[in-house]
Amino acid sequence: MRGSRELPLLWFLVLAAGGTEHVYGPGRRVCAMEVQGPASESFVQRVYQPFLTTCAGHRACSTYRTIYRTAYRRSPGLAPAGPRYACCPGWKRTGGLPGACEAAICQPPCRNGGHCAQPGRCRCPAGWKGDTCQTDVDECSTGGAGCPQRCVNTAGSYSCQCWEGQSLSADGTLCLPKGGASRMAPDPTGxxxxxxxxxxxxxxxxxxxxxxxxxxxxxxxxxxxxxxxxxxxxxxxxxxxxxxxxx
Structure with a gap:
């Protein structure tokens, strides 16, 4: 039990110490991008270090000595700062970690209940079509409605209607006389x-x-x-x- 409790803590320490770029590499929908930062160069810097010593007559004297150390300074231009990992173009994160790039991006966004299935490609619900699901499907003109008499197209759907004196059956496949129980379906051909x-x-x-x-x-x-x-x-x-x- 103790080991299982320490595992999440160890994982958090790894992320905090090294950053997520050291944990995740290029993978499915994750791309490595080179990041450039300020360039720096090293040089030898002379430093005067003061100290106390004993002079003649056993007196304390202040003097200094020269030491040399390596220092760094910014140079003109940029230098590669190492890879950084992020979601590939067209994808975005679905969680807090950069490895979860599962949400596609559609611009402009999908409309009328459409779902972005692939980058720039919407999956439309029944009754809609188009790049962003912006166009209504006319089921009445395509013949896919199957109405017994009249078909009325609506936004994203359709409805079946009967001639005067008749009403639509419960299953929507027949037009029945309002005063009788005839089950004869009218022939749309006349x-x-x-x-x-x-x-x-x-x-x-x-x-x-x-x-x-x-x-x-x-x-x-x-x-x-x-x-x-x-x-x-x-x-x-x-x-x-x-x-x-x-x-």
Whole structure:
């Protein structure tokens, strides 16, 4: 336990004493950059050092002696000061240490909920596109909405609507009559309108036939099951006249 407690303290002392540039080297998204600083040069400096000594008559005298030591002075220009490690261009730190360069930089920044996945490249959410996710995707024009009748494009999304008198089903795939429970999905090509018109035309013919049947005293369609074959044959000329009337 004692060793595990001392390990973080030792790590902190290493960082404080040597700096992070001695711990981290070039790696993934970490680059080494040369840093230049003021240049200096060495020279021999003469120094006069005073001291006390004994003179004639046993008196204390003050004198000096000359010594030489190495000194440093700044010279014109700059000199390399050693490498420094930082995040490579397009990346930034995600933590306190310089080795954690995991956050990409996008300029200008991503919009509308976009995420900067690579330097200068945004990853857009559904409904948006463009370099910075600034352009709305028109799902209605691309045909990807799948609405049964009407498609209304909105910013970053879309909505499905039905014609008057109908409402959208819970799953958004059908338009149902508001007063009924029909599960028929209208055909966007217009084929349903043709079928409905044909049904109305046939229904009007059936109504006309029933009126002729009543005028001639013939059995109705629901009574046709009780007819015997001779009875049907005896009314054959009447059916021919009925067909002529309908046409």
């Amino acid at each position: 084929a349903d309108a043709v079928v409905q018109e044909e049904v109305r035309r046939l229904q009007s013919r059936v109504d006309a036939l029933e009126q002729v049947t009543l005028l001639l005293g013939l059995p109705r369609a629901e009574e046709s099951r009780a007819w015997s074959p001779p009875h049907v044959l005896s009314h054959r000329p009447l059916y021919q006249s009925q067909a002529l009337l309908v046409q």
